[in-house]
Amino acid sequence: GQNIDQPTEMTATEGAIVQINCTYQTSGFNGLFWYQQHAGEAPTFLSYNVLDGLEEKGRFSSFLSRSKGYSYLLLKELQMKDSASYLCAVKDSNYQLIWGAGTKLIIKP
Amino acid sequence: IAGITQAPTSQILAAGRRMTLRCTQDMRHNAMYWYRQDLGLGLRLIHYSNTAGTTGKGEVPDGYSVSRANTDDFPLTLASAVPSQTSVYFCASSAGPGQGADTQYFGPGTRLTVL
Numbered sequence: 001g002q003n004i005d006q007p008t009e010m011t012a013t014e015g016a017i018v019q020i021n022c023t024y025q026t027s028g029f030n031g032l033f034w035y036q037q038h039a040g041e042a043p044t045f046l047s048y049n050v051l052d053g054l055e056e057k058g059r060f061s062s063f064l065s066r067s068k069g070y071s072y073l074l075l076k077e078l079q080m081k082d083s084a085s086y087l088c089a090v091k092d093s094n095y096q097l098i099w100g101a102g103t104k105l106i107i108k109p
Numbered sequence: 110i111a112g113i114t115q116a117p118t119s120q121i122l123a124a125g126r127r128m129t130l131r132c133t134q135d136m137r138h139n140a141m142y143w144y145r146q147d148l149g150l151g152l153r154l155i156h157y158s159n160t161a162g163t164t165g166k167g168e169v170p171d172g173y174s175v176s177r178a179n180t181d182d183f184p185l186t187l188a189s190a191v192p193s194q195t196s197v198y199f200c201a202s203s204a205g206p207g208q209g210a211d212t213q214y215f216g217p218g219t220r221l222t223v224l
Contacts, residue, residue: 031211033210033212033213041217042199042214042216042217045212048212050210082131087151089151094169095211096154097154098151101149101151
């Protein structure tokens, strides 16, 4: 079967750095996405990785290792507005997105 | 209209009633999707359409139907609602399979409660 695993909840301090991990087992791989979802709102696109390595976009970076079936989202200089759920999703061989259950990130002052 | 809109925002429905959730996008995207999101679970694909005139079944299609008469609209119909269909429903759209990253963009969601 297909499976995306990520921690259910994480807590971090304002101004700090946090890494949210995602491991996957899917039938085929056509890219990995990270989305941010604030409570009661729609998911919004953060990043896309299809090749191994690190993609940096401002305070957010995303890393992919296809051989390990592993990705992480790195958030730097945490702000209170970063409190949200972070969703990992993999595009499989049918070009459909398989979604993890999301990681709820709590930022404390 | 900018992006994707969904209607209604929320709805309380009696079991056994028929309900259509509406979704419209103005980005001229080829592909559209319907997901449901339940607490503790990832987004689950109900139905999708890669282009106007075609539809396909996702992971959890039972009890739902869709149509794609044109590029912009992708309504989701519950023929006879049951309490297990209580969920938040998201519509999304993308350029289409094989078109670069083919990033999906989401509407604001419809919160549906079936009693």
